[in-house]
Amino acid sequence: MALSQDISPVNSDVMSDVLVHADKLEWIPNRFDPERQFMKVLWTGPETGRTAVLIRTLTGSATPPHKHLGDAHVFMLKGRLQVRDSELVAGDYLYEANGMIHGETKALEDTEYLMILGGPILFFDENNFLGYQGWEEFHRDQQAHSA
Numbered sequence: 001m002a003l004s005q006d007i008s009p010v011n012s013d014v015m016s017d018v019l020v021h022a023d024k025l026e027w028i029p030n031r032f033d034p035e036r037q038f039m040k041v042l043w044t045g046p047e048t049g050r051t052a053v054l055i056r057t058l059t060g061s062a063t064p065p066h067k068h069l070g071d072a073h074v075f076m077l078k079g080r081l082q083v084r085d086s087e088l089v090a091g092d093y094l095y096e097a098n099g100m101i102h103g104e105t106k107a108l109e110d111t112e113y114l115m116i117l118g119g120p121i122l123f124f125d126e127n128n129f130l131g132y133q134g135w136e137e138f139h140r141d142q143q144a145h146s147a
């Protein structure tokens, strides 16, 4: 059947599905707490700077204060996570806006959660910038651990 309008993609050569069997990926130590925080990079999008990543944090570990340079969607899969005045458990969803600055998040139990990031995260403490993590860092970490 011919449609009345051409909807074929112009850039079809760069389109392909990305199917990831996450259970087969290794947990990659997180640069800010490599003993207690880990990730599996599911997807990075060079065109948009977006990232999909699974995060695993062990009880007591804390993600440093940070600023989001893009929006963030979080879906809890396991455990309990202290986020400001709230506690996230499996099944909970959290949205963090582009530009948002907030304090540390702490694992009250071993956690796993899915994060969809619209841009990098800039980490800091009272005195210094600790670094940032965007799609390029996720990509490099993934490449380093799949070689």
Ligand SMILES: [Fe+2]
Residues within 6 Å of the ligand: 066, 068, 072, 096, 102
């Ligand atoms: Fe955050």
